[in-house]
Amino acid sequence: MENLNVQPKRKEKIGKNKKAKLRILKTRGSTNASSASNLIDVHIVGMGGKGFPKAVMINTTFTRYLFNCGEGVQRFLLVDKLKIAKIEHLFLTSKDWSSIGGLIGLLLSLEETGVPKITLHGPPNVEGISSMCKHLGQSDGTQLEKRALTEECFEDNNFKFQYVPFFCEDERTDEAESASKKPRLDSLPVEVSVAYICTPKPSERKIDILKCKELDIRPGPSFNLLKTGESVTLEDGRVINSEDILKPLVPSPSFINCPHSGFLTPLINNEGLKKYQNTDENTPVEMTVDLIIHLTPEHILKLPEYQQWMNSFGANVKHMIFEDTFSNAMHDDGSKIQSHLNLLHPELFPLLPALTTPTSTLPDMTTNIIRGENNLKYHYKPYTQLSRELITQPNLEDFQSEITRNPEITEAIDNFKQEVAKLKSEIPKDDRVYPEIVFLGTGASTSSKYRNFSGILLRLDDSKSIMLDCGEATISQLYDHYGEKTDSILRTLNGVFISHMHADHHLTFCQGTSLAVFAKGLSGIIQARLDAFGKEKKDITSLVVAAPLSMKRWIDYIDSRIYPVSAAIKLFPLQRLKPEDKLNIEKLLQLDDVSGHFFFSKNVTD
Structure with missing residues (x-):
């Protein structure tokens, strides 16, 4: 574990963010409680597409965990009103720029917000990019802690995050040497991608009232015993086990990125992931993965070997994928103001290309495919549900109708255009x-x-x-x-x-x-x-x-x-x-x- 300052502390700047830091520290102090969060959801921050980042956020009551930080992520966070002050952990799947391109910008924004500490998880050497900040601006510093892959996992009150590194096939050592000598994950200058298995910590399990009605179990002292995991004998002689009436444990999501074909074989053969394959309804929940989030490029997703590997996890596992050909990642606010200005002067402010969701170019792989979209949510606690209520699709006609249906604004625009046309006619x-x-x-x-x-x-x-x-x-x-x-x-x-x-x-x-x-x-x-x-x-x-x-x-x-x-x-x-x-x-x-x-x-x- 290594601590770094994003920038050297400057005395003249310390007072600026002092109140903000105290407020954030007070909020973060709430996470020191021994119980796990009762709220968990997976939020798609960036869906990818040409020129756009792929990034995913896990939200809990007090803490946010960001997976990958490509270019433009902080703008998506801003536009979607996802408060960055709650971000405590950044998980990077590789050292490719698609994973770290927005890291410096986000770190500078976190400093400006007053965030005192960020924990970074990922491949070796990615933390060194923070040393470049000292020539880019001024700040009193945010502590950056890097967790080494050799630690194998990280735990807090909400999750256990298991690190699953796999090396590019071209970079790996000889098989005989690999068997006798464990690679030094904290120092090797090799290409490595990291998958993360995120296991939620069990909070106090709730009693399923519907199950109690089905079994004709009435509220009483036996409820407390069942909640602690004990079995009880009812007056009619029936023995009720806690698993009979408690709500199920929350299964695990995982994050996987296969940056290019050189990683494909090592990913498929990775022992850390094989144990989650071929599961069914009888597999213990701690040995199952509910959702696999593939931050993998589309051309790798299309490979038959990758699709076969996806199917090996069983019919109950859901897969979230991101397609690079999708083009509806634009910010609503930017496209709206452009469409408004287009009414003033179509040449100076041309309409942006129509934003449509093209037909998928990926073949059918499994029946449990979820296609990632900006602001798509997958709720884990207090209930399991896929939510699309925050997803919006910019509509240029609707944007312009906000202006054209107002007669006063329409008249002003017409007068402006006439004046422009008059001036233009006077120019050679x-x-x-x-x-x-x-x-x-x-x-x-x-x-x-x-x-x-x-x-x-x-x-x-x-x-x-x-x-x-x-x-x-x-x-x-x-x-x-x-x-x-x-x-x-x-x-x-x-x-x-x-x-x-x-x-x-x-x-x-x-x-x-x-x-x-x-x-x-x-x-x-x-x-x-x-x-x-x-x-x-x-x-x-x-x-x-x-x-x-x-x-x-x-x-x-x-x-x-x-x-x-x-x-x-x-x-x-x-x-x-x-x-x-x-x-x-x-x-x-x-x-x-x-x-x-x-x-x-x-x-x-x-």
Whole structure:
């Protein structure tokens, strides 16, 4: 177990969050009670899809447990009004960027909220990414505790979480060596994915009144004995066991991620998961899994071997899956305001692609499939039930009707359009389409319901474009704006300019570079760009990156601790640009005159 501070403590900042921390500590103190929570539900925070994260939250009365933290997760939490102050544990299934891409942003938000401590569970070295925070902002620090996989499990008042690691097949040692020498899970620089078996702690079991009526058992002193697990003999001579009238124990959910095909065989052969297979109604509840949540990419889900493995868990086990082709992950608030602004000026504010739930591309696998959707809930306590009441589907016609049915607003819009048309007629006609500027995000220190982190797409012509800043979840904004045309846009992207090293300006870019070498189905700018080139079977050129010098430190960290990235980019530190560098950039970006472009005309600070 290791304790780290997300950032060094700063005396001048200590007072800012003091009240918030005291309030959170008081609430968390309630979790020290010996009894388990009477409320448990599994909440889908992010359903995945192109450019969007897959993330799941377990909610209890006082504590929340977040599984995976890809890019944009904190914005989903904000929009869905899921208070992050209750998050005490982050469970990561892998060190892929799809699992950790939103970690720094969430940690900074947790600090700003006043959360004093977060416990991190997952593969080795993922906690080191927090050391990058000290150059990204200012905070008085949140304690980050990392639990090692060698501890095998973690327990609190609500759950026992069993760690089930499995290694990429290409990374494993020789079978003979593996049998004689146990891998050091806390230090090996290997690809490892971690499954989690979450066993709820039994709270005081309730008596099932319906069962009592069926057995003609009347309330009385015998109830207390039965609740403690003892057997009682009734006046008519019948012996009643506690299991005859108590409500059943809550079964376990589990979380599994098979990032790519190299993990498939190790996952199928994993002994820690085999013991939960081939169960039936006679299997003890502590040896059963009720729900398996597959955070696995869709192309792995489609493999016959994976489907056969899913079926091996028995007919009573439910499987929740996430399909990468789904596209209804957009935030309602963002699509609503875009549709309203479209009424003012359709050219400046084009309608976003229609949000529909496409037909599933996955074949029928089992009858117990649950398809993950944003805000889908699976209740465990106090009852077991699947709930869709929080799921919404943005409807652009409904959004615009909120405006058009108001005659005063409609009249004002018509007057505005007439004024715009008059002014436009006075301007000399110009048929040029480019350059085109698309504001993907205008947020500063954080995202909000209506604004994403900083990100501007500058389209120079139909074959060249540059990204000006690239904050977290910029790729989501691209998919929101362009829909099926996103691939063609990404193929034009040949440069990224990072203005300064705050988290809102570069985190998504780092996601992209960490994926450019391996292309394992991870979300992000570079992965999506890589896929876009692959579909056309074209050679992929390195991405030109003009950024402050301190960007190299971040790239070096990702390169050595997460994935190799340096070969995927051409990095040009802005403070050290030489005349020959500008000529090189001009060639790589296919620009006629780089020195005349504005992003080299201003001073740059680290």
